Amino acid sequence: MSIKRLWIALAIFMAASFTALGFLGREIQRQEPPIPAAIVDTAGNTIYTRADIQDGQLAWQSMGGMQVGSIWGHGAYVAPDWSADQLHRETIALMDIWAARENSGATYAQLSRSEQAALEARAAVEMRTNTYDPATDRITVSSDRAQAMAAVRAHYMALLGNDPALEQLREQYAIANNPVPDEARRATIAAYYFWTSWAAGTNRPNSDVTYTSNWPHEPMLGNNPTPANIIWSIASVLLLIIGVAFLVWMHARMKHDEAPKAPSTDPLLGMKPTASMRATYKYFITVIGLFLLQIGLGAVTAHYSVEGHDFYGIPISDWIPYAVTRTWHTQLAVFWIATAWLATGLYIAPLVSGKEPKFQALGVNLLWGALVFVVLGSMAGEWLGVQQVFDINTNWWFGHQGWEYIDLGRFWQTLLFVGLMLWLVLVTRALWPALMQKSESKPVLAILFLSTVAIGLFYAAGFMWGKHTHISMVEYWRWWVVHLWVEGFFEVFATAVISLLFVRLGLVRAQTANVAVLFGTIVFLFGGVLGTAHHWFFSGTPVSVIAVGAMFSALEVVPLALIGGEALETYRHSKAAPWLQAYKWPILFFVAVSFWNLVGAGVFGFLINTPISLYYVQGLNLTANHGHTALFGVYGMLGIGLMLFCLRSMASRLAWDDGLLKTAFWALNIGLGLMSLLCLLPQGVIQAYHSIDTGLWFARSPDVIHSPIMELLVWMRVPGDTIFSIGAICVAIFAAKLVFAPREPRKTPDAATVPAE
Template structure:
């Protein structure tokens, strides 16, 4: 076991050293925010203060939940970086064409167009940033293009556009609109200006814009090839190792009866049950918000004719859809941890029930407060800086205001205290469970600690730096250490049921965690290829994100092991459907995280696909398919133990399981994936701006595929409603076949 511990700590320490070094490179080489953009005559186009203020305006209106910047955000409105860049290019080309040839650019012959494009490329991509004065001098024609774009965005955000799901009156202050436009301009300048001494822009030539020669860099192509080689090598090594070891997932002798049959829930475990009611309620509201968000992609401002955007615009429904997903999944996992704690310790620590109830109250305050604050911010009802502290931060997955974010952090550390003291007591007992419990404690500390990364930026922090820390939360917190926590919890549950040996569980947890984190920690950087980061980030992200896929290629063994456990002995049948949700986790890990994840992760793929509907293909199948299914499985397992002597209506769970999984599959295969592929074609053929434009998204073919979400969404929604009603029915008795006397 010692060699497994050495491997684990070596992976963690080395990986964080590399990730930290990459962070220093991002800090040092981020795109500058000039003090001024000015013309040769000295006319000020925009200032650094304008850009930072504009970033704040954009954040307060929902930020990434309405369109995107550098490809990160939502999918109905355009990517503002690409949109600004293309509009600026077209304006300049038309002005030059009208001056030189007395006709618009589209009317020129190919040779004349080529001459103007070469001139445009030189004008746009040449870096005129002067470091000593921190100023940029731009051609006067760019100043005129700036004014034209400012006028366009003022009109767009004041009058609205249903095709982009932007309501009328979103931003009526002309000064704030100009500041936000200055932020869009700066993001476009960084995406189209070569780094000093290099022929690649600050965003590695993203987005694809043929008019100025923004095409994939040589680094993107080379590191894509190398990442595929590393993937194949990793798969080969892991398959060889897996084939060489003896597989004994099931204990040699299974108990004749359920080892937990005599268990009596402790007061704190009974208090945890209400968390699962909240999980079910939040899940239902998230489903409703998801339906509305998807429909806004078709109707824009309404819901089957109802003008819902007056009260719940797209920005809010999408924000709540994302936030509620994080809330209910995290709540399910954390509640499972508190439920398991006393069982692992063998006793109920003093004051445990009080702590569980206090944490529950804090959870309600944070959830309700953050959702209300986000609505107030987006609708312009928060003044000054209050939007940042109580409203909407504008960064996807970390949308909640800073005060609510701090409250959530405090809650996580209270959870760590409640769970940690139980686990420490279990560790002190010694024996074979010590290794498993130690990993349990490590993962719990990581869950509380790594959310702190979300506090590493302020209201005016540079976007590249925000993105670095944001992905620490989204990738490392959610996809990294929650994954470790899940591995430990599932192993503990099966070991407590005596379905697997503790020695097997210990070795499996340490080995699988080490393998996963080998790619998972440094693989965080694959989210940052085009976020104003240097080439080193692209190289590391490409290689190690490919290694993330390696353990997922043999996850079928885990799925089969779980199926064998569900069928191993008659009394295990009462745990069949919780275990089947764990089987679904393995399936979606392979498909959602592995197949669909690697589909978009290589640099050359993400260059064209970032922010297209290929992203929610991966997002839905990985976030819900893996972590959501696991949350449901852990919830059902905990409730099964709490109702250990009662018979459930398992047919209800069977129906819910298959409708949820079938609905998710339909949603992806007949709607999201075809839309994403068509957008990818448009991105490659015409430019990224076109793939995100309302003209393309509202074309007849894409509208058909958008409507094809209805069957999958309906099936999924029915399954979600059924499982929520089942959980509520455990309290009322409607989900029980009969009650046995104690």
Template structure:
């Protein structure tokens, strides 16, 4: 507790003394609509695929949740025979990772020519090839996971079907192909950024930092290759959490932070020096506590006692950067006010990211991270509280924000309906709150009480899982699920409308070509 209080004081002092009161600048002119380059047009198809995966993920979530009250079917349909619970849950988790990562990768492909002011020859063909390869990996891994759960692959399941590790379920072959796709993505990014990297000179500038953050994405996902199906569980869990915690919660967040800071400086909302300083400070804060904080996943996986101590302290320190989220919310609101209505929608999702970062990753994450709490809450419904509010609330909202930043620049006004996007924003976030308040939180805390009073074995027993209270919490989350799904469906329709309109517009050969006049409503 003493270390936590001291760290909060130190980081607040550094943050406030480094802050420039004039770093958020007034932009008097509304940005013009850009014409997309050939590669940027292809990149919008990534967003379309991501939205399709988003819808399927929601559907799999409904099926998986319903199995809690009707274990052998879906409203009378004997779905369990064809899509077992283990398969639907695997698809629900994997599709979340796939669509969020697709948005982030697509944002990189869009902004690399934008920041580098360079459209390399054949870049659009490279983007198209990557989209095709990723589609094969996604479809192949989902089919393989289903076949592995059904027992069709036998001892080949680890390679072609289901590895058996949560969030890294896809077979090893698909995992290798996905890493290969990320390396190809990194090469496409470098091609577009190369002129800007040479012109920048400094190895610590924003262009270089953007490239460095992109390098970490395939690099740290590859840590999932450090174990096999014969590796002891404690060692395999160690490397798995490198993927789940460091890759998603650490380096992807740094990449997104660099991207948004760079974009805001390019648009004139932030001073370039302020954007660079904020990027470095955020990186130090998140990775400084987050890297060692990974150990809070390893309390009870055969690790020494000092790992528990380090993980507990560093996990507590992860709250420190989250205490600064309030300042980032205020800054985002100021940016939104200066955006002249142009970037208001993506900035709303960025503000939503800040909110869920504080609530989902901060409050509900800290709720289950201390060792004494995790001893009782491991493997029960307190984890989905954190998972839904952090994985979608933070990283899903961030993926949507990056997607909308890209689409807003090249979507003509007659195809971009801000009111519908706003309805989608509120539907998604209000639905998530309802899902948490009426379903996940009551069921999670009920199980936690049973675990503390009687033991984890009892909290996970059929007597508790099939109790009337647990069944009611599943039914009570349906209104929230419906509101969330309607918001998501509206988002998908708006994105598809934007993509169609973008392809109907002319194409400019280079991103630094003169901007077009704005299109009338």
């Protein structure tokens, strides 16, 4: 296929995909569960107002939001899913009221099975019936239900306060004591939990399916998978098979050029990095520091699921509670990986163009300072937010936004965006001369440039929500950032960078790289853009989201059919000439990316990807299993591989320690594998069983999370995590040896001394 045709295909796919994505967003907004002006009982007493619910969302965000339990399955895993928990507690409370009144003070649990079944059927009708009246903008509940709601509200008021009776439950949930001292704030959080469970348990108008497509699984209330869920699941598997067959056929049809004969010497050996390229050194040191910090916080976070308030006897939840350690752990993952990739962009732009723009090094240094400021400032803000230092409005700006992966306050988020714009300017001005020249690599350069623009601009999707935006729409835009920005455009950027590096090393013909990168981008983004919808299946969205999400996210798995060949080809590059021994470990990290793309993103991703699977396992450890193996396995390994490639050209070759890199490579890969196979995967399977058998609330309850087998499996993380940490420490020692190695004298410090293409 010609380059021109590939460009046309890419343009058409992108236009069609984003139009459809926009249409989905409009539908989500149109059909989101209503936040009523008031929730009243049949006697006309107001129970909650819209302000209570909206303030409740902000208050919930202030205590860590998605980092303390989850809402509609999105968030952390030790505390309950609050929507499922409220739904279950409220239903039991309602049936207890009826049982006590009609069975001489008995509770629901004390009744015979047939009596219980009768109450469950009655509760299902009561709870599922939609009493929202658009004319009055009110939800009306029976006085019995109002009483049940009050009981659950009292429970949450006590739980999120300092009631000694619930101390053990707080510890089991890994929630610090007195996390929300302000009683009024706790009351609004209870209102918010109620509203999210109302949407999960109430049928849409003129439908027998709830606003969340019957999620969570709660058989007692008739919350079971919908027919659409099952049909689109089956269809998605069929499409996956068809997609794989089509791709293999396309691949077989394509002309495969023989790899060029590798040059006899390293083309980059004589290259002297420019001042701005050398300035990226500090970025990579920062990457390693953040990576080590992230691992330490991961260990503390994992330990919280055994000792909810302590770390081996030290009462650390008083200083850095679970909400903070998990926030920092997830946020730092994005920060260090993104820093590695941003630094690669800054390093490679002058390398490709052979030009060093004026004041480029100054810009690179300024950007580094700004990034460090944002990382440290946002972490401090998140800590202060969770400590309830701010009022709920100030918290939203400077504290903890509570949205997983975009936890940083809006002020810090804005600064990060400014930083990304500065990065875009810096990369563009250095890359521009290469874009303007006639060159064989122009298509790859163009993809690199476009992905740079997309990385800069698409983070702005994170500004599309405000303080009081409906959670369904926040989820819509949040996944634009997490899926499209992190998983989409960064991956395109990385593919283009790796191809350019291989072209510069003389291992791949420019023409071959052009076709491969363009074809790969089309295949990747064709599934990837609309595949974003699989994150929204149960976020108060319509059935169309399930249909589009299931089908297109199945297509995301299709390119993995060829990943074995890609990995083999990458590995062969390391053997193409003797001098490539110097690049062996950076290249092997790229091979690891392919492996984890297949296992972490493909196998573990598709395990939870179909609507019917995700219906049962959303918010369980199978999600964490996919998260760890895909985020670190693919993007983390890629970040390390890119970092090593850049360091290879900058560092003293004498200080380069292949032995340390070998240990690091194997320890990181084996450690990650053990973390998954000995802990997260079996934990997720056990939880999935309970979710299918009893309901999601049970799979997330202390009865399951703190069962002997689950706690034993938490400990099974230790061997894998220890080996993984050894790998990270080896990377750190490796970098330290480079830093402290004697510097070679600079000959031309500021002029561009890289060979132009």
